[in-house]
Amino acid sequence: MNTPEKSPKILVVDDNEQNRELVAATVDAEGYEAILTSNGEEALRAFESAQPDCILLDVRMPGLDGFTVCERIRALPGGADVPIIFLTALRDVDTFDRALVAGADDFLTKPVRPTELVVRVQAALRLRRLSAELRDHYDLIRRQRDDLMRLQLQKEMLMSFVIHDLKNPVGSMDLLAQALVRDRALPDDARDTAQHIRDSARRLMRLIHNLLDLSKGEEGKLVPRRSNVDLRALVDVVRDTFDAHARAVRVTLEADVDAPSLVADQDLLLRVLENLTENAIRHAPQGSTVQLSAARRDRAVEVRVTDRGAGIPPEMRERIFDRFVQLDDAASDVASRSGRGLGLTFCKLAVEAHGGEVWVEDATPGTMVCVRVPHDT
Numbered sequence: 001m002n003t004p005e006k007s008p009k010i011l012v013v014d015d016n017e018q019n020r021e022l023v024a025a026t027v028d029a030e031g032y033e034a035i036l037t038s039n040g041e042e043a044l045r046a047f048e049s050a051q052p053d054c055i056l057l058d059v060r061m062p063g064l065d066g067f068t069v070c071e072r073i074r075a076l077p078g079g080a081d082v083p084i085i086f087l088t089a090l091r092d093v094d095t096f097d098r099a100l101v102a103g104a105d106d107f108l109t110k111p112v113r114p115t116e117l118v119v120r121v122q123a124a125l126r127l128r129r130l131s132a133e134l135r136d137h138y139d140l141i142r143r144q145r146d147d148l149m150r151l152q153l154q155k156e157m158l159m160s161f162v163i164h165d166l167k168n169p170v171g172s173m174d175l176l177a178q179a180l181v182r183d184r185a186l187p188d189d190a191r192d193t194a195q196h197i198r199d200s201a202r203r204l205m206r207l208i209h210n211l212l213d214l215s216k217g218e219e220g221k222l223v224p225r226r227s228n229v230d231l232r233a234l235v236d237v238v239r240d241t242f243d244a245h246a247r248a249v250r251v252t253l254e255a256d257v258d259a260p261s262l263v264a265d266q267d268l269l270l271r272v273l274e275n276l277t278e279n280a281i282r283h284a285p286q287g288s289t290v291q292l293s294a295a296r297r298d299r300a301v302e303v304r305v306t307d308r309g310a311g312i313p314p315e316m317r318e319r320i321f322d323r324f325v326q327l328d329d330a331a332s333d334v335a336s337r338s339g340r341g342l343g344l345t346f347c348k349l350a351v352e353a354h355g356g357e358v359w360v361e362d363a364t365p366g367t368m369v370c371v372r373v374p375h376d377t
Helices: 015-027 040-050 066-075 093-103 114-182 188-219 231-246 266-283 330-340 343-353
Strands: 009-013 033-037 054-058 086-087 108-111 225-228 252-258 261-264 290-295 300-307 356-362 367-374
Touching: 009 015, 015 033, 015 054, 015 093, 015 108, 015 114, 015 343, 033 040, 040 054, 040 066, 040 266, 054 231, 066 086, 066 093, 066 252, 086 093, 086 114, 093 108, 108 114, 114 188, 114 225, 225 231, 225 266, 261 356, 266 290, 266 300, 266 343, 266 367, 330 367, 343 356, 343 367
Parallel strands: 009 033, 009 054, 054 086, 086 108, 252 290
Antiparallel strands: 225 261, 290 300, 300 367, 356 367
């Protein structure tokens, strides 16, 4: 069974009995409950005990005047949002300004017309209900925001723990696999298996570092540690890293470096090249070539990694740098390029941290990923 709504309570404060009776009759006719008081002290006590929904307050009264009563009500619990309408025979700017400063919501001059009084009270009550609803919505949104923030912080903490806990065992896997690869006493097939284990461990370690750097980038903490980088040596490291994997899938790695040095973060740049090279090998057809090239362009160095795969449509070339993006099935090659992890997202973040840019061009056939890093000569 629904509980009937309570009638709004209107606190009437006026030292003139006729005025009180007129106002009481007007609000009673609208179904409101009138609470009558004749001075400021009574009004303050009535407010605390009755908690009215609206106050009609005379300005000039013996003892506490309306301005003082208004200020004191505003300071009481629950008094900040109750609508207060001043009633006064004074029609001057000073009185109006003082009423606003004291905290009045509305201002009516005497003699009060009943119709106007009802309209002002109804408007004040509607505004109060609306304000309460807005506060409820705001509180709900704030709680939801706080809950989301708490979940985000918990997720980041969990990710941090997992990433750091993974680094040691993955590093151990890589070291053990290296030892097996170098053991000439092992059969060739066992050493090949160990090499596959090592390649997988290194890919996993790159993913771990990518996750760490993406987290730093979101917090604005990914700052390159710049030094002079031997670009030819760096490309040689990348070729050595992926040579066995490329030969296993019948892909040839080629390099053409016409920019021997660069000022950059060597670790970040190495992982950019590793991510781009691994991605290119994955999409290169058997018997084709993946090329790494570097050259100076104006006041920058451009590095390009090119494969002869299916290529990427122009409208999708920006999206492949989004994390975990999933594109249409019709573009399965594009989807697999971008949807397998965070490698390309990391590349974009690391290059932009250097003040550079990364983009995709058509290799006709295939895909060319271009990296430009500023380099002052």
